[in-house]
Amino acid sequence: PQPVRTSSPDASSTNDFLTQNITFERVYPMAMGLSRPSSIQSPPGSSFVYVSSQEGRIIVLEKRNPDSKGQTFLDISSATFSGGSENGLLGFAFHPEYQDNGNFFVFYNRQQSTLTVLSRFRMISNTVADPLSEEVLMRIP
Numbered sequence: 001p002q003p004v005r006t007s008s009p010d011a012s013s014t015n016d017f018l019t020q021n022i023t024f025e026r027v028y029p030m031a032m033g034l035s036r037p038s039s040i041q042s043p044p045g046s047s048f049v050y051v052s053s054q055e056g057r058i059i060v061l062e063k064r065n066p067d068s069k070g071q072t073f074l075d076i077s078s079a080t081f082s083g084g085s086e087n088g089l090l091g092f093a094f095h096p097e098y099q100d101n102g103n104f105f106v107f108y109n110r111q112q113s114t115l116t117v118l119s120r121f122r123m124i125s126n127t128v129a130d131p132l133s134e135e136v137l138m139r140i141p
Contacts, residue, residue, distance in 0.1 A: 038090055047062065
């Protein structure tokens with residue numbers, strides 16, 4: 001990868017970090033292709049990284065294995081409207097006690113409507129969620 005140089009408009013600025021080289025590196029190059037990623041989460045104490053895409057999928061990767069190809073954790077793409085730049089699965093978060101209750105929350109736009117929802121889902125295991133466990137907690141027209 002080529003470094004990307006940023007510079008401060010004022011050379012005397014105390015923001016030295018703006019003039020340092022920044023290098024971008026591809027992480028998990030073998031991961032299943034996700035277009036339009038929208039969020040990344042790794043709950044405390046977990047050995048997994050979860051990445052969502054606006055299309056309505058969340059994949060799970062092994063945190064310490066950069067060769068991890070990942071697998072589908074949740075796929076609600078058939079229920080998700082992802083047309084346009086501000087639609088789709090916009091974010092997700094794990095319940096603070098997810099290790100005990102298996103709950104996580106997803107914020108997304110519903111297919112065939114202008115409805116945005118916040119839903120709770122349940123994990124079957126650390127690598128698989130139950131798409132049928134959805135409980136809509138909030139509807140935003």
